[in-house]
Amino acid sequence: MIKRWVFSPPNRPLQTEIASKLKISPLLAQVLVNRGIVDVASARSFLQPQIASLGDPSLLPDIEKASIRINEAIRRGERIVIYGDYDVDGLSATALMYRCLKLLRAQVSYYIPERLEEGYGLNADAIQKLREEGANVILTVDCGINACREADIARACGIDLIITDHHRPGQEIPGAFAVINPKLHASHHLFRDLSGVGIAFKLAWAIGQLFSPQKKVSPDFKDFLLSAVGLVALGTIADVVPLVGENRIITKYGLSALQHTEIPGLRALLDVADLSRTNLDAFHVGYRLGPRLNAPGRIGNAGIVVELLTTPCKERATEIANFLEQENKRRQEMQVDIMASARKKVLHELNLDETTAIVLADHAWHPGIIGIIASKIVEEFNRPTVMIAVADDIGRGSARSIPSFHILEALESCRDTLLSVGGHAQAAGLKIHPHNIDEFRDMLNRTTAQRLCKTDLVRVLNIDAEIALSLLSKAVVAELARLSPHGEGNPIPLFAVTNAKIVGQPRRIGTKGQHLTFYVKQGDVAVRAVAFGMGEQIDRLKQNGRMCSLAFTVKINTWMNGEQLELEVKDLKFDDE
Structure with missing residues (x-):
């Protein structure tokens, strides 16, 4: 293709200044400039990320209110349920908060929705079930920012709902007890691109601060946080958030924490991925560890991944890691078949000269795999792509985009044809009635044709x-x-x-x-x-x-x-x- x-474009004056002041080559200096570095101080902090430079948790909206309520629940022996998500970001965030609250002797459990039966995010049936089981506080991680109806149900059930999420808020904010999302705050001091597990880490930090007489956390809790950075790196890399600013710091330190982790599940995972003796980088997380952790949530139940990341038992960790290995192989086999089917549709059913957005649907596709395929179709054909798996009179779609094109905004302009939609600029999910797919395809192509020109469809x-x-x-x-x-x-x-x-x-x-x-x-x-x-x-x-x-x-x-x-x-x- x-x-x-x-x-x-070379910026010779800035390149020369950075190279001279930091004693680096002009080539490295120019690459820094290309990454948006505008001064020597920014270049220095980029090359020498310091964990002490992480922003104080108190900068996040509602975080103090949430941490006080959680501390109160711990003291009273109330039941806290962590409500997570089935991808690596949500699973690592669930594990991090569970380990944090267990360390503080909380009455805590977790709930991971089943992808096919319940779908993404909070759902009313789960809230009712958790209330019947005695939940006093539900803490979401990596989901909930658009759960307005569910927040009302939780309040009616007498549950204090604390939402932590990094997805873009809608026009209405849920009426929860607390809503922690950096995208709700316009302060330039706040880093807005944290992953779901990054926000969970900040909340854990804030909870630890409250448990300490001074603002500094206790030595034991500090050790926990430094170890937990490994979990944060997992979710941050796997969720493909920008690895700049605080995410860069977290990832840099987190990869080292991951490599030297004493968490049995992570050690077992590194063993099955043949990475125990490897200097880990983002590639290993994105392409070796992430797919194994994602596999159960794609084709089964993801709760077992949280068990892997929280169990103290080495034997159980090894057993689960081996299970994930087999699930990942099964996922790979399914992926090969779906990819071949999708490529055939693109090449034989579409006129790419007249197509600005690829929309494909099939009854034989597994909804847990289509997001991966959408990414691969985008990579090959350089067009925003929506893959839809149809089953039981419902289509579940995964959308991926080309760089610089905001797929969520494009999908929202087609909202009349959809049952639901949510996500990010580069990746989104949707639900649709099968009889609306053709209309949706036409509407999305009209929308993208207005915003994209021929050169946008050539890979840059x-x-x-x-x-x-x-x-x-x-x-x-x-x-x-x-x-x-x-x-x-x-x-x-x-x-x-x-x-x-x-x-x-x-x-x-x-x-x-x-x-x-x-x-x-x-x-x-x-x-x-x-x-x-x-x-x-x-x-x-x-x-x-x-x-x-x-x-x-x-x-x-x-x-x-x-x-x-x-x-x-x-x-x-x-x-x-």
């Missing part, structure tokens, strides 16, 4: 700098590693080289020959390149000495106790094409 290369590669191969070295790669952890809002640096030659004999690699490896030379410097998923393009490369341009990331490939500089190719253009 054709990609459009967009080069970040944002290139940090054009560089010469001679500039690359192991030292440069080591210096660029200071930018990690990478993720949303802080991508891995992408560079371009022009006027380079393909040299040597290109080879197909991988179990099915789906990848390419070759050498590229500029002047006297030759570097190995790997192009994943480009195996079918080998004939284009076979003409030795052909001049080309590459867009790539750079890394050190460690193999057989040796280290080799390597380019990971993201796009390849030939000068004579």
